[in-house]
Amino acid sequence: MSLVLNKTELADYLAEVFPQIRSDYAIDDLTEETITMRLKVEDRHLRPGGTVSGPSMFALADVSVYAMVLARIGRQALAVTTNCSLDFMRKPASGADLIGRCTLLKLGRALAVGDVLMYSEGSDKPVARATMTYSIPPRPVG
Amino acid sequence: MSLVLNKTELADYLAEVFPQIRSDYAIDDLTEETITMRLKVEDRHLRPGGTVSGPSMFALADVSVYAMVLARIGRQALAVTTNCSLDFMRKPASGADLIGRCTLLKLGRALAVGDVLMYSEGSDKPVARATMTYSIPPRPVG
Amino acid sequence: MSLVLNKTELADYLAEVFPQIRSDYAIDDLTEETITMRLKVEDRHLRPGGTVSGPSMFALADVSVYAMVLARIGRQALAVTTNCSLDFMRKPASGADLIGRCTLLKLGRALAVGDVLMYSEGSDKPVARATMTYSIPPRPVG
Amino acid sequence: MSLVLNKTELADYLAEVFPQIRSDYAIDDLTEETITMRLKVEDRHLRPGGTVSGPSMFALADVSVYAMVLARIGRQALAVTTNCSLDFMRKPASGADLIGRCTLLKLGRALAVGDVLMYSEGSDKPVARATMTYSIPPRPVG
Numbered sequence: 162m163s164l165v166l167n168k169t170e171l172a173d174y175l176a177e178v179f180p181q182i183r184s185d186y187a188i189d190d191l192t193e194e195t196i197t198m199r200l201k202v203e204d205r206h207l208r209p210g211g212t213v214s215g216p217s218m219f220a221l222a223d224v225s226v227y228a229m230v231l232a233r234i235g236r237q238a239l240a241v242t243t244n245c246s247l248d249f250m251r252k253p254a255s256g257a258d259l260i261g262r263c264t265l266l267k268l269g270r271a272l273a274v275g276d277v278l279m280y281s282e283g284s285d286k287p288v289a290r291a292t293m294t295y296s297i298p299p300r301p302v303g
Numbered sequence: 304m305s306l307v308l309n310k311t312e313l314a315d316y317l318a319e320v321f322p323q324i325r326s327d328y329a330i331d332d333l334t335e336e337t338i339t340m341r342l343k344v345e346d347r348h349l350r351p352g353g354t355v356s357g358p359s360m361f362a363l364a365d366v367s368v369y370a371m372v373l374a375r376i377g378r379q380a381l382a383v384t385t386n387c388s389l390d391f392m393r394k395p396a397s398g399a400d401l402i403g404r405c406t407l408l409k410l411g412r413a414l415a416v417g418d419v420l421m422y423s424e425g426s427d428k429p430v431a432r433a434t435m436t437y438s439i440p441p442r443p444v445g
Numbered sequence: 446m447s448l449v450l451n452k453t454e455l456a457d458y459l460a461e462v463f464p465q466i467r468s469d470y471a472i473d474d475l476t477e478e479t480i481t482m483r484l485k486v487e488d489r490h491l492r493p494g495g496t497v498s499g500p501s502m503f504a505l506a507d508v509s510v511y512a513m514v515l516a517r518i519g520r521q522a523l524a525v526t527t528n529c530s531l532d533f534m535r536k537p538a539s540g541a542d543l544i545g546r547c548t549l550l551k552l553g554r555a556l557a558v559g560d561v562l563m564y565s566e567g568s569d570k571p572v573a574r575a576t577m578t579y580s581i582p583p584r585p586v587g
Numbered sequence: 588m589s590l591v592l593n594k595t596e597l598a599d600y601l602a603e604v605f606p607q608i609r610s611d612y613a614i615d616d617l618t619e620e621t622i623t624m625r626l627k628v629e630d631r632h633l634r635p636g637g638t639v640s641g642p643s644m645f646a647l648a649d650v651s652v653y654a655m656v657l658a659r660i661g662r663q664a665l666a667v668t669t670n671c672s673l674d675f676m677r678k679p680a681s682g683a684d685l686i687g688r689c690t691l692l693k694l695g696r697a698l699a700v701g702d703v704l705m706y707s708e709g710s711d712k713p714v715a716r717a718t719m720t721y722s723i724p725p726r727p728v729g
Contacts, residue, residue, distance in 0.1 A: 178636075187588075215671075216646040249435065271580070320493065357507050386670045436720075532692070550674070578674065
């Protein structure tokens with residue numbers, strides 16, 4: 162139930178396996194069962210009209226659960242998303258970062274499940290929610 | 304943002320529109336944004352082997368979000384489920400009630416969205432999670 | 446890619462592991478990648494108002510994918526549902542059986558995924574759709 | 588039940604409301620209930636390792652259902668995604684376009700639902716499936 166990677170180690174590893182992550186995301190907070198990730202919103206994340214695009218919200222949720230799983234199991238770049246459900250509930254604010262608050266609900270031998278609530282920074286109404294399932298490769302028993 | 308029905312009024316209305324609910328479910332707690340519902344587990348809710356069946360977990364999640372929405376909008380028996388996602392994460396304990404903790408994430412004019420975490424009573428590991436979307440009929444502006 | 450159980454063997458096995466299935470469901474058709482299951486609608490499957498209940502639709506989808514997976518991998522009662530998404534699109538007709546048409550999309554070593562479209566018998570508009578993921582226990586390579 | 592926009596009109600309108608769509612996507616085929624969309628895979632759609640990224644698959648599914656809905660209801664840029672479920676089943680081939688085959692399951696007054704199966708061009712095994720729900724703004728009765 163403890164973290165295998167701390168916040169700095171996790172950020173370094175994510176930057177190594179997904180170089181594009183360093184410029185787009187930041188880890189705001191990490192505990193044993195939660196992670197808060199920030200999408201640093203730039204023009205390329207927006208739809209016409211100025212709101213954050215659906216694919217950018219999907220990506221924030223996906224990265225959040227991936228990062229949470231890696232923080233617990235260590236350097237396992239091969240974990241893959243198998244399922245995702247997303248509800249888009251409000252229009253994200255323009256000009257605000259998007260904050261993903263992820264809770265790890267299950268970390269089994271083969272499957273991990275995490276929930277993510279997404280907020281425009283400064284608001285307490287979620288703009289979207291997501292659940293992601295990751296399939297994780299067999300690993301040595303610790 | 305306030306409740307239109309309190310816990311007793313809600314229980315009475317549920318029993319009126321779904322008579323079978325009274326014997327199967329109880330409302331343990333109700334706030335403006337959350338409801339805790341209990342499935343009083345009986346043999347008819349079990350699969351061979353003794354765990355709570357998938358349809359029974361679906362039904363608990365569905366009833367929880369329905370009840371939460373009614374508590375906020377009042378007597379609207381016509382609200383209907385349009386979408387549901389469910390993750391089954393652990394085997395429910397046999398011989399324990401199933402507790403659904405529902406959070407209302409959105410209550411819009413046309414759609415309501417609620418999340419439900421389900422636990423075997425006495426455990427803090429969720430056995431399942433669900434998100435339900437309800438379509439709600441047009442109603443007078445309050 | 447071939448069936449391990451034919452239609453009769455599959456029906457017998459389902460009746461053995463889930464005795465209640467025999468009275469509620471029938472297998473209308475089975476191919477290597479599809480199964481058509483019938484929910485023989487009785488009063489206990491209905492909501493007040495006469496339409497088939499959500500839990501009954503969930504159960505039909507779940508049984509359909511389970512049966513399809515068993516037809517391909519053989520007697521493996523331990524396969525369990527890990528994820529489900531459901532969209533409820535139209536009101537089922539009262540007084541008509543509910544027909545589930547399932548397509549097996551993936552049968553991997555660890556996970557199987559199937560889609561189900563559900564129809565009131567005699568209509569060509571789907572009342573609901575579902576996708577189910579099953580986790581399947583390790584099995585000998587054939 | 589007939590198309591309001593034909594293939595050329597639809598492509599022109601998509602390019603007008605989402606200029607980036609013209610370079611990334613093509614409409615391969617359009618009927619009254621189905622659309623086939625092509626993601627012209629470029630480096631920016633790939634993950635390290637060479638497979639198409641999750642956000643790119645999400646985007647293909649989202650655009651496919653959006654385009655299908657517009658083809659039926661006409662120029663309604665305000666339709667928004669409210670819900671999505673995705674199953675990732677196989678690794679997309681590198682160096683192949685991704686083909687989305689969308690079927691419109693429901694086109695109601697307020698909600699539209701479409702299913703999308705995604706294939707690497709040249710393969711008949713789906714790499715992913717998605718269901719998208721769109722909320723559509725009130726429109727004149729035709």
